[in-house]
Amino acid sequence: MKERARSFRRYQWGGWAVLAAAFFVVFVHRYHIAAVADNLAATPPKGLGLSGTALGNLASIYFYFYALMQIPSGILCDSIGARRTAFAGMAVAAIGAALTAFSGSLALISVSRALVGIGTAVIYVGVLRFLTLWFPTGRFATMTGCTSITGNFGAMTAATPLAMLVLYTGWRGSFIVLSVISLVVAVLVYLVVRDYPQDLGFPAVTEQAGQNGLALPELWSALKMIFRNRLTWLCFLIYLGASSATFSFNGLWGISYLMQVYQLPKGVASSYTLMVSLGIALGSLFWGWLSDQCKRKKPIVVGGVIVQGILWTLLITPAADGALLPRWLLPILLFLIGLSAIVFVLTFAAVKERNDVRYSGTAISVVNTGGFLGGALMNAAVGRMLDAGWQGKVVDGVRVFSQGAYHRAFLLFPVAIAMALICAIMLPGERACECGRGADLAKGHFGK
Template identity: 30%
Template sequence: MSTFGQQAVYTPTSRLTDRAYLAWATVAIAYAIAFLQRVSPQSVSLSFMHDFNTDAAGVAMLASSYFWGYTLMQIPAGLLVDRYGVKRVVLGSMIASSLGSAAFALAPDLLDVFVARLIVACGDALVFTALLKLVAQSFTDERFGTMSGISQLSGYVGGMIATTPLAAAVSGFGWRACFLFIACVGLANLAFARLALKPDPASHSNKTLREVVTAAGQSLTHIANWGCALTFASHFAVVTTLSGVWGIPMVAHFFNISQTAAGTPLLAFMIGNMLGSIFLGHAADRAAAALDSALIRICALRMVLTAMLLPPLAHAFGLVYVTIVFTALGLVAGGTVPLVLKCVKKLYTASLIGVGASVNTTAAGIFAGASQTVISFAMLAASHVPGTDAVHNKAAIGDAGYTALIVVLLLMSLPGIAGPLLMRSKLIAR
């Protein structure tokens, strides 16, 4: 009788807990797919250029279309989740991402590619905000930190799949078949999520989109907040361009190897990112009193590691050396985000942290999207100067082109030095 009573008490709780984990898993899978979509251009770029008879400018368009769509949806993302609830937003996000992925796989020309990737990005932009809200709603305070950390790691798993595994699949089956498969996985996850996610309670939020935009505009009247936006935008644009757009093509060119083999250093980067976000996140707590100095040092270290990928050094020291550099870059990148988030909380306070996150992510998307055109122009211009190794092939990028890439990335890193200096006085005051 006692045992029966215990079952009566604990079984409903256990079922609710199991359902919470199942619901979380569906949204975590959606976030992994979103991260995969963001960094996938590096694994498909060579096949993409061949199929559409384009060059680095076409790859830049492929990458920038995602950044622009992602940026457009950042400001309203938090409002949509608060107003309409997790389930409706997540299901809409999954539909957009899956249909956009299928449209990308079937796109006959570059204009259709741009539109398809824009749709994918608009859907993917909502996922992480919804995932964090779901964690806050479904788990106790004692488990919130653990579950939010695991949620972030789910994205890195998607990033890992976008390296060597995706490159191998593209080599074996073609990029169109791969993205059709991704669309099918997304639709299957959509059906699962529809069953696993609980209906959302009616929202009591009085916020309007106009109020959110007004608050974001007011935040940009403070120079320290500009410094925070510059810091994160510099980090995001540099790391994503290197690890998500040009990393695999660059390594493949350096060592004349397949995209599958060239994905190994980028896989190491993602693993480093995971480890950095876990272990260096602890260090961020100890650096709370000197966030500005810590961000300047970590930006300088990122610049040194980026410069270590210059073609002469890569050719001289080999693939193992490049893999080690990418691993170190991953550790640094993973450790940067906790430092920036601490700055956001200090500058915006807890009541406006959503606005702070939107402002920083929007700035990062704009900087990353706009920079792709500049990067592609610099790479093509340098590669096709008479006397370089790619001058006879319009689509080819040679050592000079990848040298130009590294130089532009170093210039793009400079706001990461200036940003903390602009935040210094306000961080000290708080």
């Protein structure tokens, strides 16, 4: 009996560990472009000679396809299982990364990033599906928090360590390495992960293990019900506005900004953006804990969005001729930005509670689309504004944007956050006895 229990735990924890590793790789894929942005902007043959607009559009492609795949990801996991869905996703991401390494034009690298977005989009939903079927309900929130931290360690790896890899192997070589790693993880997913405990002769852990998900007619009814719920769209816009600045800065423009405006070496600049990811990782647990303690979500969301707006305003305050912030302040400020940005995760709990419980997963996937759509739109908009303010300066074949150009482009950040604040204020009130319910769900859901 004890041997059987140990065998179950091996499959339970082994399956989660492999899927968490896949989620780790997802974050490396997501932020890889930021580590090679200056390389892609360099003139051929060193790079592709991409302008700010082209870089912004390229980074946005990943977010567009990731967002478009959110609801289909849930349908795939419910129909063919997390194992085959995650295996296929990592394999597609590996192909996309390999194509990126051999891309010689904007068109081909755009197709490559689309493949990476499609492939990585299914992983987090697959993790949630696995946790639902292999872990007791009471441990679901804890395990999602652990999964989130694992993913954000991937974001940290995409900062300084990945920048060092780029310096050692070149930007094309770094994509080859990531492609190989993705393929290895895909194989591990197929070999280790199992969809149901019953597949191995173990009893079902939860009642959901015997369910096959929503039928197509019921799915259509669920979507109509969710779309008609005003709260769904408030949470969608909060996520879109409150995350777009962080997605854009950490996912593309942050390293270039710190290198070109503050004259920081690439390794130092990437370590500073790593502080944003660290703040996100810790904040994903902190805000859920705080919500549990005070039994309120709306005041926390409003307060967190306000703090984030103030911090971004402080960072971008230096205009064209303004004095820059002290360098020692930058990592502290960026850490606090990450910590405050993640407050929007509480909207997942809010939308879950205010929609039919049978459709809570679909409701969350709709809201989750907002964050990645916001990141895509922000990347493209910032790129266009940087190109509009470019003064023709080129160093080593790379366009160099002025302090004033970054200042004007980054003014979009507080504008988006102001929209999130308006929507947060419009959230309905909540009774103290209800508002703590589901807060655990909010732990660790940033940019899933």
